[in-house]
Every structure is written in C-alpha cells, then in structure tokens.
Amino acid sequence: MTDNIIEVRDLVKHFPVRVGVLFKRTVGYVRAVDGVSFDLKRGETLGVVGESGCGKSTLAQVLMRLEPATSGTATFEGRDILKMKGGELRKLRRDIQIVLQDPYTSLNPRMTVGDIIGEPFEIHPEVAPKGSRAKKVRELLDVVGLNPEHINRYPHQFSGGQRQRIGIARALALRPKVIVCDEPVSALDVSIQAQVMNLLGDLQTEFGLSYVFIAHDLSVVRHLSDRVAVMYLGKMVEVGTEEEIYEHPTHPYTQALLSAVPVPDPELRNQRQVIRLEGDVPSPVDPPSGCRFRTRCWKAQDICATAEPELVTRVANHPSACHFAEEKSIVP
Amino acid sequence: MTTTRSEVDFEETARVPGAPLLEVDDLFVEFRTRDGVAKVLNGVSYRVEPGETLAVLGESGSGKSVTAQTIMGILDMPPGVITGGEIRFHGENLLKASSRRRREVRGSGIAMIFQDALSALNPVFTVGFQIEEQLRLRKGMSRKDARKRAIELLDQVKIPNSKGRVRQYPHEFSGGMRQRAMIAMSLALDPEMLIADEPTTALDVTVQAQIMDLLKDIQVERNMGLILITHDLGVVAEVADRIAVMYAGRIVEQSHARDLYRKPGHPYTQGLLDSLPRLDLKGTELRTIKGLPPSLLNIPQGCPFNPRCPRVQDICKTEVPPQHRLAPGRLSACHFAEELISGD
Ligand SMILES: Nc1ncnc2c1ncn2[C@@H]1O[C@H](COP(=O)(O)OP(=O)(O)OP(=O)(O)O)[C@@H](O)[C@H]1O
Ligand SMILES: Nc1ncnc2c1ncn2[C@@H]1O[C@H](COP(=O)(O)OP(=O)(O)O)[C@@H](O)[C@H]1O
Ligand code: SF4
Ligand code: SF4
Ligand SMILES: [Mg+2]
Ligand SMILES: [Mg+2]
Numbered sequence: 001m002t003d004n005i006i007e008v009r010d011l012v013k014h015f016p017v018r019v020g021v022l023f024k025r026t027v028g029y030v031r032a033v034d035g036v037s038f039d040l041k042r043g044e045t046l047g048v049v050g051e052s053g054c055g056k057s058t059l060a061q062v063l064m065r066l067e068p069a070t071s072g073t074a075t076f077e078g079r080d081i082l083k084m085k086g087g088e089l090r091k092l093r094r095d096i097q098i099v100l101q102d103p104y105t106s107l108n109p110r111m112t113v114g115d116i117i118g119e120p121f122e123i124h125p126e127v128a129p130k131g132s133r134a135k136k137v138r139e140l141l142d143v144v145g146l147n148p149e150h151i152n153r154y155p156h157q158f159s160g161g162q163r164q165r166i167g168i169a170r171a172l173a174l175r176p177k178v179i180v181c182d183e184p185v186s187a188l189d190v191s192i193q194a195q196v197m198n199l200l201g202d203l204q205t206e207f208g209l210s211y212v213f214i215a216h217d218l219s220v221v222r223h224l225s226d227r228v229a230v231m232y233l234g235k236m237v238e239v240g241t242e243e244e245i246y247e248h249p250t251h252p253y254t255q256a257l258l259s260a261v262p263v264p265d266p267e268l269r270n271q272r273q274v275i276r277l278e279g280d281v282p283s284p285v286d287p288p289s290g291c292r293f294r295t296r297c298w299k300a301q302d303i304c305a306t307a308e309p310e311l312v313t314r315v316a317n318h319p320s321a322c323h324f325a326e327e328k329s330i331v332p
Numbered sequence: 333m334t335t336t337r338s339e340v341d342f343e344e345t346a347r348v349p350g351a352p353l354l355e356v357d358d359l360f361v362e363f364r365t366r367d368g369v370a371k372v373l374n375g376v377s378y379r380v381e382p383g384e385t386l387a388v389l390g391e392s393g394s395g396k397s398v399t400a401q402t403i404m405g406i407l408d409m410p411p412g413v414i415t416g417g418e419i420r421f422h423g424e425n426l427l428k429a430s431s432r433r434r435r436e437v438r439g440s441g442i443a444m445i446f447q448d449a450l451s452a453l454n455p456v457f458t459v460g461f462q463i464e465e466q467l468r469l470r471k472g473m474s475r476k477d478a479r480k481r482a483i484e485l486l487d488q489v490k491i492p493n494s495k496g497r498v499r500q501y502p503h504e505f506s507g508g509m510r511q512r513a514m515i516a517m518s519l520a521l522d523p524e525m526l527i528a529d530e531p532t533t534a535l536d537v538t539v540q541a542q543i544m545d546l547l548k549d550i551q552v553e554r555n556m557g558l559i560l561i562t563h564d565l566g567v568v569a570e571v572a573d574r575i576a577v578m579y580a581g582r583i584v585e586q587s588h589a590r591d592l593y594r595k596p597g598h599p600y601t602q603g604l605l606d607s608l609p610r611l612d613l614k615g616t617e618l619r620t621i622k623g624l625p626p627s628l629l630n631i632p633q634g635c636p637f638n639p640r641c642p643r644v645q646d647i648c649k650t651e652v653p654p655q656h657r658l659a660p661g662r663l664s665a666c667h668f669a670e671e672l673i674s675g676d
Binding site: 051052159161162189190191192193194195197198201216217218219220222223242243246256257258259260261262263264265266267268269276277280281331332 | 391392506507508509536537538539540541542544545563564565566567568569570572589590593594603604605606607608609610611612613614617618619620621624
C-alpha cells in the first residue's frame, strides 16, 4: 500500500460562463482547475500557493465534494472521492474537513460556540452519543486554546483569531484524517497569525493529521509545509519539497513570486535579485496557448506559445512545467 | 511635465517658514458610542519631512487609519471627537483652520490613497473624468488641458495605452490598474504629502511589488513626504526611512528603519518581529505575543501592553511609561527601554 492518503490525477473543474437574462447561453468556461495531479502523503503538509484566482479554493471545494469535478480522479485512501455515494460519502465527510479563511463569515452568528462545534455530532451521532457531547465540545475548546467556560457565547463575542480557533475546533470534532485549510491565517494580524500557526502545527503532531494548506503568503506556507505546489491559472507549475521550492526554484513563475515577497530586513534592501513581472494574470476563460505563463515570462521563446510544457523533472530533482527550467537562487 | 502650482491654492495660509512639512502633535481622539467611550488615539505624535517615508506600523484597530483620517479632515464626527492635540502642516494648525482652508489643503497639500481603490473611485464616471474634474475645478484648467494632463498622469503611473484608458470606467480596470489609477488621481493636484493607507494589502504579491516600486519612484521624483500605513513588516523593511509602531492608540516606538529591525526598542516591536514566519527559514515553533490587544473601551492602567508583556514589572501596572529618548530620532514608551537596547 502506498503511503499517499490522497492521490489526484488530471483533475479538471470548469465553470460555465452564461450570458442572457431569460435564455441563458453558455459562451465559454472559466478553467478554474485545468489538469492538476498531486499526492498528499499521510501526516504531511502540502502547501499550495499562487495568486488570486489561480484555482486554489476551487481545488479545495472539489476535494471536499462541495463542487462536482468536470473530469479526472481524486482518491482518498484508494477510493475515488468523486464517485462516492451513501455511506462511503458520509464517511468521507468525517475524514476530510475544511477550515476557511474568513473567521467572520464562516460561523453562524445565531448559534452558540457550543452548538457550532457540536453540530457535526448531530450529523454523525456515532462519533459522540448525545450525553457526551457537551463534554466533547469542552475538550475541543480546550485543545484549541479557548476557555471551555465560553461554550455558551456567540461568535461576535470573540476576536478574529479566536473565531479561527472555533473553526478549527469544529473541524477537529469528527477526528478527521485530513484537514484542508483554505487561507486559514490570511485575515489575521501577525501576532495572532503566529498563535494559530503554532496551534495547527501542534494539532498535526498530536492527532497525526495531514494538511492541504492553501495560502498566498509564501513565508507562512514555508513555515508549515513539508512539500509545496505552485499554481498558475489552473495548473500546477512546480512541485517539490519546501527546500526544493524555496532554495532551488526552477520555474520562472516561482522565481518571480519569491522575488516579490518583501523580506523583513532593511539590511537586505537593494541587495536582492529583483524580478518584476509585467501586467496581470490573464483571464482563466481564455488562457494563453502553450505555456500559460508565457505572456508574463521574460524567458519565453517561440516553442512556449505552441507546446504546453509538462510538469516533469528536468533539473534539480523535482518537477517543473517549463521548457527551460533552470535553478535560480532567489531567497537571501 | 509638471504644471506649476496654481497661485490661488495657497492664499491666506498661515505657513511658518522652516517648519516641518507635517507634524502630528499629541493627538487624542475618542469615539463616543452606545457601548461607551473608545479611547482610540491617546497622544499620537509624529512628523514627516519632504522626501521622507514614515511607515506607521501596527495591528488592526491600533489607530493608524483614524490618525490618517484626522490629518485629512475626513474623520467620522460624530461619533469621533478630537479631544486634544494639533496637526501642523508647514506649521499651520489644521485643526483650527476654516473648512474652506481644509478643503484647499486636501488634495493639493496632502492627498490620500486607500486599500480599496474600487470604493475610492466613482463607478459611474470614467477614470479620466474623475482626474480631469479635479484639474478643472481646482486648477482652473480647460477641458482640453485637463484631458492632456490626465493622460500624462496615467503614463506616470505606468498604465499602458493611457489614451484609451482615460475613457474607461473603474470596473474595466484590473485590481492593480485601479490602484494605479487611484494613485494618478491623488497626484493630480501635485500634493506635497501623500498618505497611503494599506495601499497594497488587497493585492497579489507580484502586483504589490509593482505598486510599491511605483510609489517609491514617484515619491523620489517629486520629493514628496510619504506616510505608509501598513501591518506588513516586510513592506516596511523595504521602503521606510523611519517607522512609528502603534499600539492601542499610542506610538510605542519610533526609530530609523535599520535600528528597529536590528534591535527593537520596545517589547511589543520585539514580539511582532518574533511572530513573523520567514521566507528564508523553515521554522519550528514561532514565538508569539500571548493574549489579545486591549479593548479601547477599557485600556489597561499603566502601560497598555502590560497584560501581554513578557518583561512586565509592578511599575508597568500603575505608571504610563513616558517616551524615552534612546538616540536621536529614536523613542520608546517602555519603562525599561534603555535596558532593552543595551542588553543582548
Ligand atoms: N462558482 C463559480 N462560478 C464561476 N467561476 C468561478 C466559481 N468559483 C470560482 N470561479 C473562478 O474560478 C477561478 C479560480 O477561483 P478560486 O476561487 O479557486 O481561486 P483562488 O486561487 O482560491 O483565489 P484567491 O487567492 O483569490 O482565493 C477564478 O477565475 C474564479 O473567478
Ligand atoms: N466611525 C467609527 N466609529 C466608531 N469606532 C471607530 C470608527 N472608526 C474607527 N473606529 C475604531 O477606532 C479604532 C482604531 O481604528 P483604525 O484607526 O481604523 O485602526 P487601524 O490601526 O486598523 O487603521 C478601532 O477600535 C475602530 O473600531
Ligand atoms: S515554458 Fe516558456 S513561457 Fe513557460 S515558463 Fe518556461 S520559458 Fe517561460
Ligand atoms: S513598560 Fe513594562 S509592560 Fe510596558 S512594554 Fe515596557 S516592560 Fe512591558
Ligand atoms: Mg481562494
Ligand atoms: Mg486601517
């Protein structure tokens, strides 16, 4: 048996673009996720980075079975997530949980914290019989560093960081094996962000969790991830260990992303290599032919417009979807 | 090409020759709401000179934007009440100035850009019209000259195809372009001072880098004073000359950028730097600041940071720490600032 808890192959998710008021016509497709393959190993954290709109959240939604896939496969412990029904799907909904970015809108304001965290037990009563639920919720509050006495409070009585802890406690309730974190610390201030990141790290060790950790902050991703996947316009362009991606990036887009991150050290001002991309990310409705990054790439050649580069290992022992992949040291 | 400043702009000013460009002096602001009185600014002081970048750094709710809104004269009043202090622009106290005078200063003396360009731009007018309107009303330019100048401004902020873009509406611009358009608009009246409130927070990292480069270039070219409000310690390290760190409506540390990162002079600043995950290191456990920022309805006695401070002593719970001068241009509001700087 492999030690991959999740395996994704050629996953595609297109959203139709419809126009017309009465008679809607489909005039095209948003190619949000457009042929993505990766593995999540048991107990590891896979970081997923990329700019807004590149398909990170859509990928998470499809893995959670919150959105149907257009094509491709995704297996959880060897069984196809996309085909699950009935009891198998119910079990999946216990085993994979999601934590979302916005601690302000992802919690129901009219439910007490106890009800929010205990709600999964209503749907999966086998995990915690009725009499034991309050006790379980108190334990969960304690695990995520909240005061168990606050079980009857409402979300608005908590700060952003505390609400994020409530979301995490709820995700832990059913003892999942995988948690998909979609920008879980992006809305938080630095000092609170650090608290929540430490919490996620501790919980992983304690419960043997595997994480898919989606974020746009490359420093946050490096801190928590064992491996990292870089996405651009619905594709994965480079995948490697945390060290391979940050110390030995080979895809021009990864290099540009790393170069754009401001480093909190004034001594390094003007001493770093600067790569500035021109323009914005093109529309996912009509992505460029060949390599999707070619419209912003300083290395683009004729072949980049005609042949799509495969995500394979050419140099530096890890896969990169660039015809001219080569190592470049960016991080100081 | 820069146009000359119109004469009418600075009639009847009370400018003091040799005074700093902008000084915020011991500013106090409260919000009086149903829940009580929130003491949002509790003696904020900083100054900015031409060509200088002051970064105002702090977590959300620390009072960065309220300070900026008070400088611009756009504070929500009520519920906001200014209970003390002065804001001097070239030595003239703006808080005592007539509303006509304040309108004059806004835009041509001090301009401001915001995090959310979409809400700062009017969706029903073209980008060009919004720039031209200012030029016509405030500088008395003709329609034709104003259009010409608007195109120049869009060129300056590196919007490609500026001649076509002036005719477009804000929603036809991408996020990064809108931010550029807002910058162009803020530059229309050639301000001496620009306040940028989280100008890149909502943008992707590659676009953020483009916009910061642009702001920096424009500032140098025009020798403008720049107040950059942000919570991002990375952005600050790349562009600030000086830094003011805010906590619970006070400046807790002021310093040249290098000194602050090399050796923070306040336990809160130290805590912020320690909390930061690093791009160049795979970390294990991050050091954190325990607890939460205080409610401004009920700020702790003594040092406002004392419930979270790892170095807290008895005196911190009773006495508000004064500003200790650690070096020229370097202040810290901690009772033990000198020890912090000298220790290792
Ligand atoms: N329900 C939907 N219908 C149509 N288009 C959608 C839908 N959901 C997402 N999209 C589009 O799919 C693309 C990918 O979106 P997604 O939310 O996955 O991006 P993301 O990488 O999570 O971005 P961000 O960093 O902003 O969260 C975008 O172009 C988005 O507008
Ligand atoms: N119009 C308003 N009415 C009431 N409270 C306000 C208003 N504007 C800001 N505040 C409060 O003032 C404090 C400081 O806010 P602000 O300056 O916006 O913080 P930041 O440092 O994040 O920019 C916060 O507690 C905020 O809730
Ligand atoms: S394949 Fe070509 S366009 Fe794409 S990243 Fe490589 S060099 Fe650039
Ligand atoms: S005055 Fe006391 S509580 Fe405040 S920062 Fe200094 S040591 Fe900490
Ligand atoms: Mg998303
Ligand atoms: Mg603000």
